[in-house]
Amino acid sequence: MSSTRKTALIAGALFVITFLTSIPAALLLYTPVLDHTNYIVGAGADTRVALGAFLEVLLIVANVGSAVVLFPVLKRQNEGLALGYVTARIIESTFIAIGIVSVLAVLTLRRDVGSTGAGPLVTVGRSLVAVHDWTFLLGPGWVVGVGNGLILGYLMYRSGLVPRRMAMLGLIGGPLIILSGTAVLFNVIQPGSAAQVIATIPEFVWELSLGIYLMVKGFKPSPILPGTTGDAEADKRSPALAAADR
Template sequence: MSSTRKTALIAGALFVITFLTSIPAALVLYTPVLDHANYIVGAGADTRVALGAFLEVLLIVANVGSAVVLFPVLKRQNEPLALGYVTARIIESTFIAIGIVSLLAVVTLRKDVGGTGGAGTLVAVGRSLVAIHDWTFLLGPGWIVGVGNGLILGYLMYRSGLVPRGMAMLGLIGGPLIIISGTAVLFDVIQPGSAAQVIATIPEFIWELSLGIYLMVKGFKPSPILSGTTGDAGAGERSPALAVADR
């Protein structure tokens, strides 16, 4: 197995891991603390929330790992944008980490429900911490993803031809839709989790999932940047193969 094939396989696996870790946490494991205002003074489901937090820690590792693994390949196309992609993944993961800490803080306070603050105060504090999580979800996975995985990664993959260009177009379409829908939620134009926001995430969802599966199964498509030819920076240069062919 060549080094580029290994890179594609690892990157694809990390993308798939982001789905396997984020979906259970967001849609299942965090439900008790996110949907029940009195969770902090109730019986609680602390182990369930802790498992969700653990999965999201793995999500952070996969997020950053996928960008770092792809960087040596993507920088041959456009190094500043490749570095920007790594940076976007780190920023996204920072928001996720803040959300994790906020929910774990709710669990800690629930265990201390008999403290001097009283149950009424704890409910308000708990809802505040949940609100922090909700905003980090919007600004990280609900906005920065559109810039990083959508626009930047979509552009790099489209220009390099490392994956089918029709697939990469999903990122170029989905990225702006994520940004627009996240901005609409930010300014209270639409509600979080509304049908409009869900529909806007579909192209990005398909793009990231299909990218992960494609890289695992097929690897990178043949591309000049895999043979050492630079991408955008060397767009005006002739490749060695073409030079030989002209002789």
């Protein structure tokens, strides 16, 4: 297996891991602490919530890892944007980390409820959950549109490393994520509303399809890959055939 194929395989696997770690945490494991305002003074489901936090730690590793693995390839297309993609992933992961800490702080305070008193802790618990909600909006709900959507979508489209119709999903989904996140920020739509969910679909399909494609097929021949011929040369020989290939 060539080094380029290994890079594509690892990057694809890391993208798939982001789905396997983020979805259970966001939709299942964090539910008790996020949806129940009195969780901090209740019986609790600490092990379940802690598992969600652990999965999000793995999510951070996969987020940053995918950008770092792709950087040596993407910098041949545009080094500045490739570095920008790594930076966007780090910023996204920073927001996720703050959200993890806020959730774990709820668990710590719940365990100390006997000595601290229940009344004030309810307000503190709600505040910490609110911090988590905003980190989710600003990280996965906004920065992702810039990083995985616009920057990665553009780099993949221009380089031809994946089918360009697939890369277009990133260029479409990125702005939609940004717009919906901004709309939530200014209270135009509600978090988790149908409008926001619909706006995330192109980005969701883009990231998942990219991960699967890189794992199964690897990179397409591209001018930025050594020893290959790419779409730029194909365009010169036969625009019709190059268009059909995309």
